[in-house]
Amino acid sequence: MIIAGLDVGTSKVTTVIGELAPDGVLDIIGEGTVPSQGLKRGVVVNLERTTEAIRQSVHQAERVAGVKVERVMLGVGGPHLRSVTSHGLAAIRRGQSISEADVERAIEQAKAYPFDAELELLHALPLEFKVDGQEGIRDPVGMAGVRLEVDVHLVAAGRGPLANLRRAVEEAGLEIEALVAQTLASGLGVLSPEEEHMTVLLLDIGGGTTDVAVFREGRLAHSAVLPLGGDHVTQDIAQLLKIPFEEAERVKRKYGAALPELADPELVLEINQEGGSLGEVPAPELARIIRPRLREILHLARQSVDEAMGPLEIRVNRVILTGGAALLRGFDLLARQQYGLPVRLGKPQGVSGLTDVVATPGHATAVGLVRYGSTLPVRAPEPRRAQRREKKEEAPRGEGFWARLKEILNNLF
């Protein structure tokens, strides 16, 4: 089975093609990345440019894979994404055990959250169930009780931005198989099996946005999108050193660091200033320009978690930095200082095939989209529900992270 993930980002458009073998192994067989120019802060602002970039990136990936892509798992990002954890309740008839229909009823009730009319629901992800007040239940089906409760993480997206993204993809001749929040996809791309047992804060720091996601025991428990990313760092450098954006980007990638201590105190950089003159900047000075923006991003991410679930340091065991801007030298160290938590760099893992090509932080979302696709129960839209049940019964239960994840995703639709 062929699955294509399409990540339309502010900096780049990436297509990753995966092949899912019957034994469950996911092989990456194609990848295509082209610069993106039609987006601002994760949102399509120029349809034609976006469509063209999508076309090119898909073609590139198709050429590598030797297959044709017709349908894609599409990532949705941007600060218009809204999320909330909503509560659902279902009464169970006395003397009866909890059925799948009861679970669905509870979830449906949680889904009735009064989002703004401008928003469209993307995901309803069950977090945990409660039966007669007993917390921490994963699968209540078959249990006895009179009162079933569920916490569901809802993710919604703005209808306007969504319509433009859809149009850009359809104009490129592609069918959209599923819309997936980038916050969720990034996590699926980089979380390790070990992190299934933890509460993890994932930050995907892209060009124009930062995705903030908390995964509790492998399930998305909080998500938000900040309108800041690596391009803001570049802008700061350009502005303060009075150099063009492209030059600032070059200098950032080559010499940039998140902490002045990490920069070579002897190193003086030559920079091409506006108007053609040459300037000089000590490397630690460059880091001093970079650091405040990264701190701001980390601070806003913390605030978002604090407000939604309480103090970050208490709620979270580990922080994962991914997205292209996570490559900035020392970013992990800065995060460790600021949060006082273990921090690691996240790269896609647990796939085979073109692993060298996709094992970069910038590929977290696209690989996660393919992985999301690989967990979807049935790929034909029509007989989905009926077949889903069958499949669910066949699926081995509790066999590792991906089997569990599959179970979770099976409950979504």
Ligand SMILES: Nc1ncnc2c1ncn2[C@@H]1O[C@H](COP(=O)(O)OP(=O)(O)OP(=O)(O)O)[C@@H](O)[C@H]1O
């Ligand atoms: N080696 C590097 N060092 C520092 N920063 C880097 C490096 N490589 C890429 N970046 C930065 O990463 C950012 C792009 O990240 P990414 O490719 O994940 O963005 P995107 O997914 O297109 O954007 P978004 O998710 O915000 O829509 C840019 O700001 C770029 O400057």
Ligand SMILES: [Mg+2]
């Ligand atoms: Mg991105």
